[in-house]
Amino acid sequence: DSGVTQTPKHLITATGQRVTLRCSPRSGDLSVYWYQQSLDQGLQFLIQYYNGEERAKGNILERFSAQQFPDLHSELNLSSLELGDSALYFCASSVFSGGSTDTQYFGPGTRLTVL
Amino acid sequence: GENVEQHPSTLSVQEGDSAVIKCTYSDSASNYFPWYKQELGKGPQLIIDIRSNVGEKKDQRIAVTLNKTAKHFSLHITETQPEDSAVYFCAATPWGAAGNKLTFGGGTRVLVKP
Numbered sequence: 199d200s201g202v203t204q205t206p207k208h209l210i211t212a213t214g215q216r217v218t219l220r221c222s223p224r225s226g227d228l229s230v231y232w233y234q235q236s237l238d239q240g241l242q243f244l245i246q247y248y249n250g251e252e253r254a255k256g257n258i259l260e261r262f263s264a265q266q267f268p269d270l271h272s273e274l275n276l277s278s279l280e281l282g283d284s285a286l287y288f289c290a291s292s293v294f295s296g297g298s299t300d301t302q303y304f305g306p307g308t309r310l311t312v313l
Numbered sequence: 314g315e316n317v318e319q320h321p322s323t324l325s326v327q328e329g330d331s332a333v334i335k336c337t338y339s340d341s342a343s344n345y346f347p348w349y350k351q352e353l354g355k356g357p358q359l360i361i362d363i364r365s366n367v368g369e370k371k372d373q374r375i376a377v378t379l380n381k382t383a384k385h386f387s388l389h390i391t392e393t394q395p396e397d398s399a400v401y402f403c404a405a406t407p408w409g410a411a412g413n414k415l416t417f418g419g420g421t422r423v424l425v426k427p
Contacts, residue, residue, distance in 0.1 A: 200356065229413065241357070241402060241417040254414045288356050294413055301347070302415060304356035 201225065202291050202305035210311045216277040219308045223270055223291030229253065230272040231292070231302060232264055236285040247272055248294055279312045286310075315340040317405050319418025327426055332390040334421045336403035339384065343405040346379060346386050347415070351400045360401075361388070393425045 247266035349357035
């Protein structure tokens with residue numbers, strides 16, 4: 199158990215809908231990362247937040263957005279869902295002091311199925 | 314941006330034998346190289362990592378080597394056991410205040426046959 203929690207574990211929805219994925223980082227970690235894992239694209243970085251502010255951005259679609267709240271939990275919002283958005287979505291957390299890399303601990307993931 | 318290639322994509326070994334997975338990266342600024350193990354239905358779990366100021370690191374049956382000149386790093390698992398069966402991912406990232414995004418290789422599915 200990494201200490202990172204994600205809810206829900208599974209999500210089934212229809213095309214065009216909007217969903218919210220939630221992540222709670224490990225105690226003491228200030229940074230949260232979102233990754234997408236699909237069969238054809240592998241594990242891809244989406245976005246990083248550090249202490250409430252966006253820190254780094256990957257190939258995140260405009261239909262996707264994220265935020266980190268004052269209690270450090272994070273939410274990933276996916277809208278206008280398409281079949282191709284079906285994937286595993288992982289949240290990771292780290293201390294990230296801003297000066298060097300540090301270990302990222304991954305949560306168990308949310309499996310999103312878009313029908 | 315960074316690009317990480319990982320080989321082989323599948324690896325089948327007999328229990329007790331060694332397994333080697335190799336990765337190459339493109340960005341010379343990368344200086345942190347973690348390896349993750351992912352079991353079915355679970356999130357990636359860090360098993361070992363190495364930073365660019367070190368050429369080799371070992372933790373029991375697992376070792377990682379890094380060649381910065383050639384831009385490649387490898388994972389070595391000795392005395393493999395059935396519980397080593399999983400998908401292994403290498404990753405790379407340059408450190409700095411700009412962020413800490415990991416770029417992953419495509420993964421290696423390892424099967425250890427009893």
